[in-house]
Amino acid sequence: xRHVGADLKSTNPIMGSSxxxxxxxxxxxxxxxxxxWNFKPFAVSDTVVSWQSSKDKLYDKVVLRDDLTWSDxxxxxxxxxxxxxxxxxxxxxxxxxxxxxxxxxxxxxAYDDQTLVFFHKESLPTNVWNLNFPIIPKHIYEKELxxxxxxxxxxxxxxxxxxxxxxxxxxxxxxxxxxxxxxxRRESWYMQDGKQVRTRPYFExxxxxxxxxxxxxxxxxxxxxxxxxxxxxxxxxxxTEDDDFYKICTKANGLEWVYFYFGWNCETLFFQDKEVRQAxxxxxxxxxxxxELCYGLYQPCxxxxxxxxxxxxxxxxxxxxxxxxxxxxxLDEAGWIDHDGDGIRDKEFDGKVIPFxxxxxxxxxxxxxxxxxxxKENLAQIGIICEVKPTEFTVMQDKARNHQFQAMFGGWGxxxxxDTSINLWKTEAARNYVNYSNPEVDKLFEEGxxxxxxxxxxxxxxxxxxxxxxxxxxxxxYFRNSFYGFNKDLRGYVFSPRGPYxxxxxxxxLWKPVEN
Numbered sequence: 001x002r003h004v005g006a007d008l009k010s011t012n013p014i015m016g017s018s019x020x021x022x023x024x025x026x027x028x029x030x031x032x033x034x035x036x037w038n039f040k041p042f043a044v045s046d047t048v049v050s051w052q053s054s055k056d057k058l059y060d061k062v063v064l065r066d067d068l069t070w071s072d073x074x075x076x077x078x079x080x081x082x083x084x085x086x087x088x089x090x091x092x093x094x095x096x097x098x099x100x101x102x103x104x105x106x107x108x109x110a111y112d113d114q115t116l117v118f119f120h121k122e123s124l125p126t127n128v129w130n131l132n133f134p135i136i137p138k139h140i141y142e143k144e145l146x147x148x149x150x151x152x153x154x155x156x157x158x159x160x161x162x163x164x165x166x167x168x169x170x171x172x173x174x175x176x177x178x179x180x181x182x183x184x185r186r187e188s189w190y191m192q193d194g195k196q197v198r199t200r201p202y203f204e205x206x207x208x209x210x211x212x213x214x215x216x217x218x219x220x221x222x223x224x225x226x227x228x229x230x231x232x233x234x235x236x237x238x239x240t241e242d243d244d245f246y247k248i249c250t251k252a253n254g255l256e257w258v259y260f261y262f263g264w265n266c267e268t269l270f271f272q273d274k275e276v277r278q279a280x281x282x283x284x285x286x287x288x289x290x291x292e293l294c295y296g297l298y299q300p301c302x303x304x305x306x307x308x309x310x311x312x313x314x315x316x317x318x319x320x321x322x323x324x325x326x327x328x329x330x331l332d333e334a335g336w337i338d339h340d341g342d343g344i345r346d347k348e349f350d351g352k353v354i355p356f357x358x359x360x361x362x363x364x365x366x367x368x369x370x371x372x373x374x375x376k377e378n379l380a381q382i383g384i385i386c387e388v389k390p391t392e393f394t395v396m397q398d399k400a401r402n403h404q405f406q407a408m409f410g411g412w413g414x415x416x417x418x419d420t421s422i423n424l425w426k427t428e429a430a431r432n433y434v435n436y437s438n439p440e441v442d443k444l445f446e447e448g449x450x451x452x453x454x455x456x457x458x459x460x461x462x463x464x465x466x467x468x469x470x471x472x473x474x475x476x477x478y479f480r481n482s483f484y485g486f487n488k489d490l491r492g493y494v495f496s497p498r499g500p501y502x503x504x505x506x507x508x509x510l511w512k513p514v515e516n
Contacts, residue, residue: 001207003217003229005365006393007178011164012151013134014088017096017431018397019413020208023501025134027183027206030076030167032062033132037496037503039416041128046198049114057123060131064114067192070137071171078110080167083138092149096401096430100423101130104449125457126419126449137165169201181208202511212364212393215239221249221485228486232367233295236483249485254495256482257306257414261474262360262375267435268406269349270358275334277472281320282327283378284475293370298478303469304414304421305461306479306497310454311418313462317469320476328382331356338383345383357385361399362409364390371477372409400433408433411480413498418461419449425468436473489513 004020013025032048035041043051049063068076085108088095106121120127140160141151148154152161164172169190170183183206190198209226211217218235220226222245231240231251240251264271264280271277290300300319305312331337336345336356345356360375362368369390376386386407391399399405410433415421422445423429427437441464448460469476482499492509493500501507 001209001226003220003226004181004208004210005212005214005217006363007210008181009394009397010152011161011172011175012136014084014093014095014098014136015151016098016134017401018393024181024183024208026168026501027170027507028164028166028168028172030068030135031132032064032081032135033128035416035503037494037498039497039503041132041416053128057125057127058120060118060120060127062116062118062131064116066114067197068167069188070139071166071186071188072137073188074137074139074165075113076135076137076167077113078116079113080138081116081135082108082110083142084133084135087136087141087145087151088133090145090149093145094150097423098133100430101126101420102133104130122450124449125452126417129415129417129419135167137167140165169198170206173205179210181210182206183208199508201508214366218485221487222247224248224487227490228484231483231485232365233293233297233483234367235485236297237295240485245485248487250488251483251485252493252495253484254482254500255306255308255497256480256495256499257309257497258411258480258499259301259304259306259414260371260409260411260477260480261301262372262477263408263410263434263474264472265403265406265408265434266437266473267403268358269347269354270356270406273334274471275330276336277475279327279330279334279382280379281472281475282323282330283382283384284320284375285322285378286320286477287322289371289374290478293367293374294478297483298480301476301479303465303476304412304425305418305465306414309414309418309497311458311461311465313465317466322378324378324382331382331384343383344385355385356383357387358406359387359389360407360409361389361391361396361405363393363396368409401431403433403435405433413502416498418457418464419445421445421464422449425464434473436468436471438467438471441467 006020008021013029016022016025033041034044047065049065052061064078070076087093088099088102104121106119109117118131144154144156148157151157169186171186173184174182185201185204190196190200214232214235217229218239221229264277266272302317302319307316335347338345346353360372362372372388376388379386423431426442426445444460444464448457451457482495489512492511494509496503
């Protein structure tokens with residue numbers, strides 16, 4: 001029984017964008033490649049017979065196993081992978097995340113049911129990561145693709161959204177929206193014609209209980225209704241130190257490259273100027289957030305890469321500290337002044353005076369709300385009105401994707417390669433929710449994906465880190481390390497920079513002892 005803090009927006013793996021969607025897809029999905037906790041890629045032996053890359057890095061040949069089936073019994077073939085690629089690249093299909101990287105593949109050719117060749121547009125060090133997109137069943141989605149390219153709206157697609165056909169070790173057994181997702185082990189994954197052909201997944205069922213409130217989740221953990229959960233700083237420090245917790249639970253922590261931020265929509269009148277965004281970062285009391293709200297457990301964040309990452313700048317950028325005088329000076333210089341003496345800064349646009357009054361969108365998580373409330377209090381000191389808007393997670397996702405917000409509180413995990421961040425920062429990229437644009441950053445991302453020398457690549461991405469930090473499209477707040485509470489019966493946790501699950505073997509390393 002696992003805890004997740006939000007529901008899925010979609011069960012279709014190519015529509016995944018959030019942590020919970022990728023988490024579920026890692027259990028139900030079918031893929032060719034994975035990577036270890038050092039981000040070294042490997043072909044998955046459960047699905048791939050062989051993988052060969054050409055010396056010039058322009059093509060990869062993959063031979064699939066011939067004993068793969070979808071959960072409805074249909075064989076999985078190379079044609080499913082070609083179809084998925086074409087679907088991801090179809091501009092009519094609203095793919096939120098996985099098109100980035102996949103768009104660097106020129107073509108995929110299926111020579112028979114098992115043999116594939118991936119042809120790349122260029123010889124790039126990132127090509128291996130571009131092969132790692134989720135796969136969907138051709139026989140399901142091809143029928144209605146032309147009539148409903150959303151893959152979501154028509155009654156046909158709603159049916160398969162509610163009862164998906166999966167290709168991985170687990171399939172959906174039950175889903176109660178907002179309550180739980182129940183997955184069951186798929187016998188046809190590991191058994192063929194009465195013979196075991198793959199390692200049987202340890203857990204027969206995986207129940208993901210959706211509990212938004214962390215205090216409620218902790219109570220469920222202590223009562224044995226869930227087996228594990230990520231702990232926020234308050235829970236780690238104040239509610240998991242006593243005998244009541246350690247009766248059936250324990251806890252552990254590890255490094256994780258996940259950062260949180262205030263995101264400023266750069267196309268709004270408020271945040272189109274770099275100086276205003278910098279003023280937001282100077283106005284915020286980072287020390288109070290880290291020491292009091294985060295109980296000293298989280299590290300200050302100075303940009304998109306963690307200081308332990310090979311691609312981070314050297315020396316590292318210095319964290320912002322609250323400096324209200326500097327914030328006010330920057331706002332004055334940007335023209336945001338209290339002209340009418342009502343205590344609120346304002347500025348004239350096209351003959352109309354606009355008060356500096358905006359809203360910030362956040363989840364209802366207590367820590368998120370506390371941090372946004374602190375921002376509101378800090379900004380009130382310098383004549384800015386900030387309204388904190390708690391927003392249901394899937395609604396928040398929709399608004400973020402459609403840029404329907406002024407500011408937002410959010411978080412991202414650093415990907416397997418720094419090039420994955422291009423999806424967040426390149427002009428008009430799919431997850432560039434804040435509408436950031438800097439031609440130099442765009443240019444450097446293109447250079448980074450073409451450079452094979454690791455040291456030279458590190459310098460390129462370090463420069464990107466510095467440029468972003470100077471532009472402050474985000475106010476970077478903290479890196480959240482992994483803090484987990486779990487039932488003492490649950491064994492096998494191994495932490496990585498992507499947490500205990502975001503790598504191979506990840507979840508499959510967990511087990512429980514069996515009583516005699």
